[in-house]
Amino acid sequence: MGVSPIMRPVVCDQSCSAPRQERKMDYVLTEHARDALKKRHIQIAWMxxxxxxxxxxxxxxxxxxxxxxxxxxxxxxxxxxRVIVNTRRTPPHIVTVFFDRRRTIP
Known part of the structure; x- marks a missing residue:
């Protein structure tokens, strides 16, 4: 399975517990996750x-x-x-990402 390291700046907003500042979020997109983003038209920022x-x-x-x-x-x-992440890996590996039709958040 191929992986692609991604390092992107993440800007905290009011919902973030940290003060407003730019910080880096390291993660790896698996080939499946990369394909899912493209096929399902999911923006990286949403993920x-x-x-x-x-x-x-x-x-x-x-x-x-x-x-x-x-x-x-x-x-x-x-x-x-829904973003499924392997948190035991460093940096975390994004396994897949999709809109969950069966799930709601009150």
Whole structure:
């Protein structure tokens, strides 16, 4: 499986607990995640929002190394974006990303 290292600046906003400043978020996109972003027309900024400021975090029911990070995306009709991350890897590896039709966040 191919991976592509990505390092992007992330700007904190009012919902961020850290003071407003620019910081780096290191992560690796797997080939599958890269393909999913393109095929599903998901913007990197949306994925990074769910990755860095999830509204809900869930453990994977099958693989303890994986974490599901969910966030509503206002620019896409408030649909819930699910980003599945292998948090045991350094930097974290994004396994896949998709809009979860079955999930809502109150």
């Amino acid at each position: 990074e929002r769910a990755l860095t400021r999830p509204e809900v975090t869930e453990t994977d029911p099958v693989d303890a190394d994986l974490e599901h990070r969910l966030a509503r995306i206002p620019e896409f009709g408030h649909r819930v974006l």
